[in-house]
Amino acid sequence: MISSILLLVGTGITSFISACCAIMLADSHVNTRVKYKQWKGWIALPLIAAILGCALAYHVSIFAPSILVVVGLCVAYVFVVAAAIYDFKLQLIPNAIPLAIVGIRILFIIAEQIIYGDAVIGFMYSFVGGAVGFLVLYVAGRLSKGGIGGGDIKLVAALGFLCGFRAMFTTLTLALLVCALFSIPYVIAKKERLSDSLPFGPFIYVGFIFMLLLHLY
16 A cells, blocks of 8 residues: 555656756757746646646556556656657657666666566566667668658667567557658748648657556557
8 A cells, every 4th residue: 555655746746846857948949938927837747747647656556566567657657658758849858768768677687586486577578669669660660761750769778678569569660650640731831841830749748648447459
C-alpha cells in the first residue's frame, strides 16, 4: 500500500517537474521569457500531466506483471511528457531525453540481473523493441522526406528499448492514427503539406497514454 502511494505521488511530482522543465528550457532555447500571464496558461500543462501521471500509475499498477514493469512505464511517461511539450513548442526533441530513457533501461537490466539472476531475455526483448522502433520510423522518415524528425525516431526507439516491442508498437500505431485523424483536416484547412503540418511528439504522448489505458504492454 505504501509503495503504491509512493509510486503515484512520485509519478505525479516528477511529471509536473518534467513538464515545467520542458517549458522553461524550450523558452530559454529561443531566448524568450515567459511572462506571468503566459505562465498562468502554460502551468495547466504540468498540472494535467501530473494528474494523468498519478491516474495512469494507479492503472498500470493493477495490470502490470511486476513492479519493474510498473516503474519502467511510469518513468517512460515522465520523459514522454517532456518530449511532447518540448516538441510542441520547438518542433524538436533533445537527444538528452532518449539517452536518459536508454540509460534508465540499462539500470533496470542490472536490477533484473541482481533480482532474478538472468537479464539476457530482458535485454534481448529491449534490443528488439528499440531496433524495430528505430527501423520503422527511420524508413517512414525517409519515405516522407523529412516528415518524421530524428528526435521522433530516437524517442520511439528509446521507448522500445525501455518498454519493449509491444508497448512501442502499440504506442506508435495509436500515435500515427491520432496524428492522421487530427492532421489531415488541419492540412486541408491550411493548405499545407502533411510533412510540414504538426510536431509528432505530442501524438507519441497521446499514443503512449492510450497504450497504458488499454494495458497493451
